[in-house]
Amino acid sequence: MTEWKVDQPIFRQLAAKISDQILQGVWLEQQALPSVRAVAVDLKINHLTVMKSYQLLVDEDLVEKKRGQGTYVTKGALQKLKASAHQSFINTQIPAIAETLGIIDMSVEELVKQLAQHIKDKSWVHYSTQKTKRLQIR
Numbered sequence: 001m002t003e004w005k006v007d008q009p010i011f012r013q014l015a016a017k018i019s020d021q022i023l024q025g026v027w028l029e030q031q032a033l034p035s036v037r038a039v040a041v042d043l044k045i046n047h048l049t050v051m052k053s054y055q056l057l058v059d060e061d062l063v064e065k066k067r068g069q070g071t072y073v074t075k076g077a078l079q080k081l082k083a084s085a086h087q088s089f090i091n092t093q094i095p096a097i098a099e100t101l102g103i104i105d106m107s108v109e110e111l112v113k114q115l116a117q118h119i120k121d122k123s124w125v126h127y128s129t130q131k132t133k134r135l136q137i138r
Helices: 010-024 036-043 047-059 077-104 108-121
Strands: 063-066 070-073
Touching: 010 047, 010 077, 036 047, 047 063, 047 070, 077 108
Parallel strands: none
Antiparallel strands: 063 070
16 A cells, blocks of 8 residues: 655646656656546546646746647757756755765765766665656655
């Protein structure tokens, strides 16, 4: 069963999950998302909550509703999400990394070396290999 955070509305959590999945390549541009009813049944939530999530994504120009056909990922959604993630990384992650480096007396050179090794070892999972077509919040 899906576990929802209590500090944020479910519709926002669902919209964020779908955005993450678009960024990860689970949902491709111009591909249909599951129907509102299918998602509601699958996640055991009210269909109005799913509709509100989809509308939030429409408002952000990440998906579009096609009358009688469903909801589709918009062309350009991936680039928009990548740009947002890039800016967020620069604004939040980089300062946190810099602060941690200072606290633990680690040089930038050592960080770069560790990053290079991490990438070389591929001990991380590349998002584009995650092609599951389910909207599950975990």
